[in-house]
């Protein structure tokens with residue numbers, strides 16, 4: 278009998294183009310050899326060209342989904358992505374406060390790369406007051422860390438100060454991702470222990486849709502696989518870097534990262550073409 282993989286729960290929005298959101302998260306979870314389960318916070322009408330519409334999930338549907346999943350599976354880690362509204366964020370906080378699953382990784386998604394807001398003001402309050410204290414790790418990018426901490430960030434020292442402010446709000450571990458700064462610098466700060474920076478060259482790829490979701494979900498998977506926080510962050514950074522550099526230009530806008538780059542590309546399309554043409 279094959280060994281049972283760790284179960285990773287993603288609580289996030291649905292992006293039908295599968296670059297970001299729950300379908301992308303499930304790809305990331307599968308790529309790490311874990312078993313993914315999902316609860317939808319919102320549906321978006323979205324393509325590689327951007328987000329056209331956001332419709333929040335019914336809160337009682339989300340709560341029931343989470344409760345049923347928690348009753349059925351032993352969850353090893355939780356990834357929280359887009360929440361949309363304060364009402365939905367509150368459902369998630371109430372569920373997590375009661376169910377107390379381990380290894381909660383909070384990706385503080387505030388807006389899409391295309392600019393559309395993905396969390397309202399009430400939701401930002403719930404993130405600050407209820408979700409930050411529950412998370413083992415939060416993964417804001419520089420812009421999100423600035424909003425949550427109330428500080429301007431344009432250099433590494435300010436990333437550190439923002440991380441300290443998030444610790445004061447209850448976050449145990451903070452990774453501020455600085456892919457948006459001039460150099461790609463990520464800062465990992467663990468409350469009461471240490472601060473570490475991971476530097477890498479900025480990748481010159483247009484196919485970056487879903488980078489934040491892939492990074493935070495990969496960290497949740499590594500924690501589910503029993504890695505330490507700093508090892509999980511380092512391994513997730515390596516995963517995302519390769520997923521970006523092997524991303525493909527699919528669709529007319531910003532292409533997705535390649536979540537499944539570890540799978541071999543079998544020349545199946547050629548085989549299917551032969552089959553379709555009736556030739557051996």
Ligand code: PLP
Nearest residue numbers: 290291297298359389390486487
């Ligand atoms: N859409 C959904 C459903 C998401 O969960 C997210 C990110 O978490 C996004 C869009 C934003 O992705 P990006 O910043 O790559 O546009």
